Amino acid sequence: MKFHKEGRVSIVLATLVSMILIVIAYTLFDRGSPIQPITLTIAAVLMLTILQFFRSPPRRKLIMDDAIIAPADGKVVVIEEVQDSEYFNEPVRQISIFMSPLHVHINWFPLAGQIIYNKYHPGKYLVAWDPKSSTDNERHSIVIENPAFGKVLVKQIAGAMARRIVNYSSEGQTAEQGGEMGFIKFGSRVDVLIPLSAKVEVKLDDTSIGGQTILASIAE
Numbered sequence: 001m002k003f004h005k006e007g008r009v010s011i012v013l014a015t016l017v018s019m020i021l022i023v024i025a026y027t028l029f030d031r032g033s034p035i036q037p038i039t040l041t042i043a044a045v046l047m048l049t050i051l052q053f054f055r056s057p058p059r060r061k062l063i064m065d066d067a068i069i070a071p072a073d074g075k076v077v078v079i080e081e082v083q084d085s086e087y088f089n090e091p092v093r094q095i096s097i098f099m100s101p102l103h104v105h106i107n108w109f110p111l112a113g114q115i116i117y118n119k120y121h122p123g124k125y126l127v128a129w130d131p132k133s134s135t136d137n138e139r140h141s142i143v144i145e146n147p148a149f150g151k152v153l154v155k156q157i158a159g160a161m162a163r164r165i166v167n168y169s170s171e172g173q174t175a176e177q178g179g180e181m182g183f184i185k186f187g188s189r190v191d192v193l194i195p196l197s198a199k200v201e202v203k204l205d206d207t208s209i210g211g212q213t214i215l216a217s218i219a220e
Contacts, residue, residue, distance in 0.1 A: 053101060060212075075100075
């Protein structure tokens with residue numbers, strides 16, 4: 001199993017803490033003490049939690065000129081028409097994916113095109129499924145201009161646990177569908193705002209697989 005580069009520091013720290021807990025368990029407590037297995041369990045859970053969170057499994061991405069592909073693993077929690085006030089200032093369709101701490105937290109570009117807008121917004125840390133998190137939470141927004149769909153806005157949104165959003169893109173860059181867009185640490189959400197003319201291909205409560213699940217296609 002490979003691990004993402006964003007987890008290097010966290011994995012090292014978790015390893016050190018786990019080793020300290022193991023040493024404490026075997027030096028300060030007798031084998032018959034109930035505290036020893038509890039301490040060892042805490043060390044194991046900490047290590048496994050950090051490793052699974054930063055895992056980077058191999059994945060074959062869908063490359064489709066006529067489709068918008070999920071930028072993240074998670075659960076589809078919102079599909080609705082909204083009045084966007086950040087960039088479009090007009091009605092668009094919002095598809096939101098909630099990422100729990102158990103999901104892979106890498107984010108991928110959902111479609112190819114030119115990045116024409118790139119902005120970081122400081123903000124609150126409401127739970128990621130709160131509707132206000134889209135506008136009130138810390139977030140990083142980019143707009144990709146695509147020949148087939150026009151302009152699509154993608155927001156990486158921090159949640160109650162997420163305290164760091166990483167975005168690898170820059171304005172003027174050419175995004176490649178399925179390429180790494182960024183990473184969000186410890187529970188979060190990704191919103192995709194698409195034109196009303198696009199055909200939505202997912203339903204509420206669907207499980208999305210980043211780089212593989214088709215969110216929307218060109219309406220016939």
